[in-house]
Amino acid sequence: MIKLENINKTYFGAQPLHVLKGINLNVEEGELVSIMGASGSGKSTLLNIIGILDNYDEGDYYLAGKLVKNLSENQAAEFRNKLIGFIFQSFNLIPFKTALENVALPLFYQGVNRKKRNMMAMEYLERFGLKDWADHYPNELSGGQKQRVSIARALVTSPKIILADEPTGALDSKTSAEVMQILREVNATGITMVIVTHERGIANLTRKIVHLKDGLIESIEENDPDKMDFTKEIK
Amino acid sequence: MFNRDFWSEIFMALKRNKLRTILTGFAISWGIFMLIILLSAGNGLKNGVTSNFADRITNTYTIWSSSTELPYKGHKAGRFIMMNNKDIQLLESLHQVEEVSPTMSKGGNLIFGEKSRTIGLEGIKPIYKNIHGINVLEGRFISENDMKTKSKVVVIDVDSKDELLRNTEETTLIGKTVFINGLSFTVVGVCKANMWGERGMGYAPYSTLQALYNDNDCYQIVFTTKGLDTKEDNEAFKTELKRKIAALHEFSPDDKRGVWIDSQMIDSLETMRIFNTINIFIWVIGIAMLISGVVGVSNIMRITVKERTNEIGIRKALGAKPSSILLSIVMESLVITTIFGYIGMVCGIGVTEIISSVMESAGGLSDGNGMSVFVDPTVDISIVISATLVLIISGVAAGFAPAWNSVKVKPIEAMNYR
Numbered sequence: 001m002i003k004l005e006n007i008n009k010t011y012f013g014a015q016p017l018h019v020l021k022g023i024n025l026n027v028e029e030g031e032l033v034s035i036m037g038a039s040g041s042g043k044s045t046l047l048n049i050i051g052i053l054d055n056y057d058e059g060d061y062y063l064a065g066k067l068v069k070n071l072s073e074n075q076a077a078e079f080r081n082k083l084i085g086f087i088f089q090s091f092n093l094i095p096f097k098t099a100l101e102n103v104a105l106p107l108f109y110q111g112v113n114r115k116k117r118n119m120m121a122m123e124y125l126e127r128f129g130l131k132d133w134a135d136h137y138p139n140e141l142s143g144g145q146k147q148r149v150s151i152a153r154a155l156v157t158s159p160k161i162i163l164a165d166e167p168t169g170a171l172d173s174k175t176s177a178e179v180m181q182i183l184r185e186v187n188a189t190g191i192t193m194v195i196v197t198h199e200r201g202i203a204n205l206t207r208k209i210v211h212l213k214d215g216l217i218e219s220i221e222e223n224d225p226d227k228m229d230f231t232k233e234i235k
Numbered sequence: 236m237f238n239r240d241f242w243s244e245i246f247m248a249l250k251r252n253k254l255r256t257i258l259t260g261f262a263i264s265w266g267i268f269m270l271i272i273l274l275s276a277g278n279g280l281k282n283g284v285t286s287n288f289a290d291r292i293t294n295t296y297t298i299w300s301s302s303t304e305l306p307y308k309g310h311k312a313g314r315f316i317m318m319n320n321k322d323i324q325l326l327e328s329l330h331q332v333e334e335v336s337p338t339m340s341k342g343g344n345l346i347f348g349e350k351s352r353t354i355g356l357e358g359i360k361p362i363y364k365n366i367h368g369i370n371v372l373e374g375r376f377i378s379e380n381d382m383k384t385k386s387k388v389v390v391i392d393v394d395s396k397d398e399l400l401r402n403t404e405e406t407t408l409i410g411k412t413v414f415i416n417g418l419s420f421t422v423v424g425v426c427k428a429n430m431w432g433e434r435g436m437g438y439a440p441y442s443t444l445q446a447l448y449n450d451n452d453c454y455q456i457v458f459t460t461k462g463l464d465t466k467e468d469n470e471a472f473k474t475e476l477k478r479k480i481a482a483l484h485e486f487s488p489d490d491k492r493g494v495w496i497d498s499q500m501i502d503s504l505e506t507m508r509i510f511n512t513i514n515i516f517i518w519v520i521g522i523a524m525l526i527s528g529v530v531g532v533s534n535i536m537r538i539t540v541k542e543r544t545n546e547i548g549i550r551k552a553l554g555a556k557p558s559s560i561l562l563s564i565v566m567e568s569l570v571i572t573t574i575f576g577y578i579g580m581v582c583g584i585g586v587t588e589i590i591s592s593v594m595e596s597a598g599g600l601s602d603g604n605g606m607s608v609f610v611d612p613t614v615d616i617s618i619v620i621s622a623t624l625v626l627i628i629s630g631v632a633a634g635f636a637p638a639w640n641s642v643k644v645k646p647i648e649a650m651n652y653r
Contacts, residue, residue, distance in 0.1 A: 048647045051552070053551075053552060053645070053646045053647040053650075054645060054647045055645075073556070073557040073642070074556050074557065074558070077551065077554050077555060077556045077557070078554065078556075080551075080552060080553070080554045081553065081554020082554070086552050086553075088650075092545075092548075092549045092552070092650060093549075094546050094549060094550075096247070096251060105550070105553055106553040106554055108240060109550075109553060109554040109555050109556070109559070110554070114239070114240060153553070157554075
């Protein structure tokens with residue numbers, strides 16, 4: 001599903017910063033992978049490249065068998081819209097739209113009509129227990145609710161891949177556990193999932209842990225999350 | 236693309252910053268308002284000046300008899316050239332000439348009953364009325380039939396009529412017989428003073444006076460032309476005509492005098508050129524004023540886009556195409572400019588219509604000699620359409636730069652922007 005070959009990325013600022021120094025990684029369909037590393041190890045950059053939110057300088061990146069390189073903004077938008085669902089640490093919900101409108105937004109960009117869009121969005125909100133909160137604005141929701149709204153938004157287009165950047169970073173441990181439980185359930189339906197985290201407890205709930213250090217993959221650890229008591233593992 | 240969702244997104248964005256939207260829009264309203272007022276004032280001036288010529292045909296020429304200035308072929312300078320039937324025939328033979336109206340002048344005494352006064356009696360043809368914008372108040376003007384039958388009829392001006400009827404029981408002169416230089420005429424009409432404001436004028440058929448006085452002298456000839464649309468055409472025609480008349484009367488074609496030829500067409504083209512220049516000047520000022528409004532909108536759009544950078548980043552991550560973001564920002568700017576522009580336009584048109592109707596009921600602004608200087612200061616539909624086009628162009632121009640900047644930013648940079 002995701003195939004990275006010798007990915008290099010440098011930020012050209014006042015001081016050029018070589019963030020990724022040749023990343024080779026394969027993620028198969030349906031896998032649940034976490035990327036761990038200290039801050040500055042390049043894990044978020046890597047996720048952004050996978051999500052086509054950022055470009056890379058060298059190497060090749062194949063997504064669902066297609067080479068993602070020098071895409072036009074239109075092609076990139078299409079890829080993001082159809083194949084990828086994003087979950088962010090800071091939720092990135094649009095503040096002046098209700099939960100329902102936020103979830104329906106990706107469908108708007110697919111050209112789905114209003115009625116069908118709202119119906120589908122409501123379905124997903126219901127699935128995450130947010131039916132009664134559909135007309136609330138993000139600032140009227142708790143952190144856990146916000147993250148569930150953003151998970152619903154990521155899933156509403158039935159993407160192939162979910163990319164989550166520190167999905168529990170802004171949540172307390174109990175809510176984190178709930179969110180992780182949801183993400184595992186989503187993965188169980190066959191959706192490939194890549195989670196960036198710096199928390200060992202979160203990584204332990206994934207099947208494959210990629211350790212990143214100074215822009216290189218240090219090791220890839222196989223893991224069996226079912227052995228873990230995840231409520232205890234987190235924090 | 237332009238469905239209900241698209242518009243509701245735009246109006247939501249505008250509503251979120253109501254005060255800002257209104258203040259920005261005000262600059263546009265004001266710009267268009269002033270543009271309309273200025274254009275109306277320009278139109279009012281133009282209408283005022285042209286209304287003085289309104290009853291007059293503009294494609295006319297006038298030739299006056301005059302003295303020569305240069306000696307020519309044995310003739311001494313200072314000879315008076317009096318035009319006659321030959322000149323009229325010459326003019327009638329020219330294909331550029333439409334109608335010829337010769338004028339014969341006979342001054343004299345006008346007598347009715349006990350009253351008398353001096354009068355300038357002009358022998359004219361019916362076309363004189365249109366060429367000189369004679370405004371008939373009562374009765375009729377000289378007709379073709381009068382010409383044919385050489386009727387002894389006369390049209391006098393209202394000033395003469397008032398004087399003749401002063402302190403009498405009569406209220407009208409129509410159908411009455413008056414004596415001019417001892418010859419009897421029947422009054423058929425009363426007209427307003429001519430456009431030069433001359434008082435004590437009477438008009439009789441040219442053929443009648445020719446027969447009565449047995450006189451072919453023709454002091455003045457007025458004629459209308461056709462197919463001479465540009466100043467160059469008219470200048471060329473005028474030179475050619477002067478040459479022909481000079482040959483007829485044997486004076487030098489280079490003589491500045493001999494006969495005077497005056498073209499109202501050239502004058503009118505000149506006048507129109509002045510008004511077109513004024514009009515261009517007004518548009519330049521108006522557009523310059525509007526530009527300050529457009530810069531305001533553009534500035535606000537830049538701030539709006541900056542504020543919404545995060546949101547735009549999120550939208551991009553969710554699959555918004557650059558074109559949809561570009562379009563929504565440009566349309567937002569377009570909506571501000573057109574809505575507020577229209578408010579300004581409607582206010583401007585409203586004010587000019589009110590001024591116009593007040594002026595109409597007050598009888599118009601005039602210079603004291605009965606000449607209007609300011610009439611109907613309003614704009615017509617073509618100006619409204621041009622102004623709308625200007626608004627649309629400026630709206631797009633104002634929104635495009637900020638929109639383009641927001642499209643260029645990478646989604647991840649936009650989302651991380653604080």
